[in-house]
């Protein structure tokens with residue numbers, strides 16, 4: 290009998306919490322035959338990326354996953370064989386009792402935040418707290434060997450490659466979003482938090498010798514886009530041109546469609562955790578807007594990733610990437626680093642593909658979790 294899993298997701302903000310757990314839950318079902326209950330406290334955030342969700346239901350099946358609304362009043366329920374608390378969320382007290390009451394205690398893990406910092410390797414799979422004999426473990430995703438790896442569905446890179454080799458498929462996909470770029474336009478996707486540095490970048494794109502078509506899914510960066518355009522109330526479908534730059538607002542789409550959008554673009558500006566990983570699987574240069582944390586500790590995480598990601602680049606290409614990412618994350622001047630980046634584009638493009646292949650050598654996160662469970666029992 291395959292193991293039963295309970296995954297707990299508390300939506301703190303935005304879409305990363307549900308984005309990661311929904312992806313993991315589906316993969317455990319589809320590729321490992323696990324029985325998965327996904328407990329989510331905010332079905333509205335879930336609905337954005339999975340529109341078939343019925344937010345009024347306490348229980349529903351979605352793509353083989355038993356989706357449960359995580360209610361304030363916890364229902365009496367038996368604990369599963371494997372329990373994943375995503376991003377250090379606190380489990381319901383009654384559920385913890387149910388874990389302790391099992392004849393064979395469950396494997397209890399905290400699925401941590403993604404970081405490229407080197408201490409992660411030493412902490413991955415270490416025991417954490419204990420509750421009445423039930424041991425909790427840290428489980429860290431990561432980029433380095435010795436971490437839990439990254440979420441990556443089987444066949445993802447082959448699918449991506451076939452799509453990127455098929456200009457027709459890309460054109461048709463973009464058309465479904467209402468996107469009709471002019472010939473030879475540079476496609477850039479822009480998913481980011483509010484960023485005062487955006488204007489400087491858009492200025493340089495609008496005066497560039499090559500046309501750019503900027504695709505902006507509805508979200509937090511839209512205010513800055515509107516300010517730069519001098520337009521108000523932009524919603525999905527809006528298209529505005531300023532010089533060489535066309536700005537188009539897109540609807541928030543399903544995760545699978547968002548992947549395809551990333552695969553179509555020459556550069557993807559992404560944020561948080563899950564879109565950041567998906568942009569790496571796209572095999573194209575990326576720009577990461579890291580989630581801001583108190584006392585700027587996110588900047589250490591940013592540096593750690595940059596150190597790893599740029600290790601194989603030539604010194605000047607590395608300098609360009611570092612300058613570009615740091616400017617974006619400190620709301621600095623984007624014009625100069627953007628120009629530096631252009632001078633290294635072929636190298637950066639090849640590097641993005643190599644990085645993707647290198648990361649894919651590690652077991653994916655879902656497989657690593659299953660392997661941990663198998664070695665634990």
Ligand code: TRH
Nearest residue numbers: 303304305308338506541542543544547561562563564
């Ligand atoms: O939304 P994010 O900023 O999420 C998170 C949360 O803020 C979280 O609390 C924090 O800890 C974490 O960042 C670091 O960014 P992220 O992680 O990229 O999640 C976005 C999800 O939305 C991802 O699964 C991709 C998905 N998505 C779509 O499905 N369709 C879309 O159109 C877009 C733009 C995104």
